[in-house]
Amino acid sequence: MALLHAEEEAKVREWFAELERPVELSVAIGPEETPRAGSGDTDFGAEMVRLCEELAALGEGVTCRVEERPEGFPRFPAVSIRPEGRDVGVRYDGLPWGYELGSLVGAVVEAGRAEPTLRPESRAALEELDRDLALDVFVTPT
């Protein structure tokens, strides 16, 4: 089954064509394990690879790298969205399917910008930050 409808795919191609810097999707599929309860025969790692490879095919500036258990991934499968291949702490844990695919696409678009898109007030406040800050956002696909 195709990841995106034709119209959606055309839109994503448009967005990806405007990236100002390359973005790598670094996929961690995790160790082979028994399928989770309720997941049927779904291979979550394989689905993640398919999804990211299909997204990478939609823009020259988007690449996909797959590893089993790279450092820095506490949960699997997961994908780290890396501007110019750098790990800047932007990650999606789990399969971003359904509505949440938009979050992954949006993360690629944002990571592809040369300058952050936050308001000047927010940027100034973050520049003053003197400690690390971990933001986790729990989401569901619907």
Add this chain to the structure above:
Amino acid sequence: MLLAYRFALASERVTATAIEANEFPQLAQELEVWAVPRIVVDGEPRWDGAVPEPEFLRRVLGA
């Protein structure tokens, strides 16, 4: 979710992770995720729902 990502992209001090609640039910239960999006700051559940950028900034920096 995108706002958290934009914060992380704007500051080396900030990381942002989306966590699919259905796939990690134990973690979701520990953090009392009953509604989404649930925002967790430095491991502490803070609030549910999307808020505008100025309010998001106020809430995360007030953490």
